[in-house]
Amino acid sequence: QVQLVESGGGLAQPGGSLRLSCVASGFTFSIYAMSWARQAPGKGLEWVSSIYYDGSDTTYADSVKGRFTISRDNAKNTVYLQMDSLKPEDTALYYCGKGRTYYSGKFLNDYDHWGQGTQVTVSS
Numbered sequence: 001q002v003q004l005v006e007s008g009g010g011l012a013q014p015g016g017s018l019r020l021s022c023v024a025s026g027f028t029f030s031i032y033a034m035s036w037a038r039q040a041p042g043k044g045l046e047w048v049s050s051i052y053y054d055g056s057d058t059t060y061a062d063s064v065k066g067r068f069t070i071s072r073d074n075a076k077n078t079v080y081l082q083m084d085s086l087k088p089e090d091t092a093l094y095y096c097g098k099g100r101t102y103y104s105g106k107f108l109n110d111y112d113h114w115g116q117g118t119q120v121t122v123s124s
Contacts, residue, residue: 033099050104
């Protein structure tokens with residue numbers, strides 16, 4: 001079965017950086033788009049970024065554009081989210097998601113499996 005295991009969350013200061021990882025198993029990772037989404041306290045799930053099956057195209061929510069970078073290593077079945085210039089409003093539980101197809105979309109329904117999440121807290 002599909003498994004997505006996120007790691008790398010933690011506490012960071014404003015302006016700091018964190019790198020999230022998501023290791024996938026149970027499906028052919030290299031032929032599916034992948035995504036990151038987040039859920040802040042008291043709010044709904046928000047799409048953050050997506051990457052094509054081969055890494056050739058990436059998209060970002062306006063709230064993180066220029067600060068976050070998504071990447072993937074198909075040999076390691078892993079997708080990453082490099083988060084720089086962190087802000088307190090980035091505090092959330094971050095999830096990785098498996099796409100329904102090889103291309104990526106901005107809608108949560110474009111993804112059919114999500115991991116358990118990793119907590120990111122940005123505070124001084």
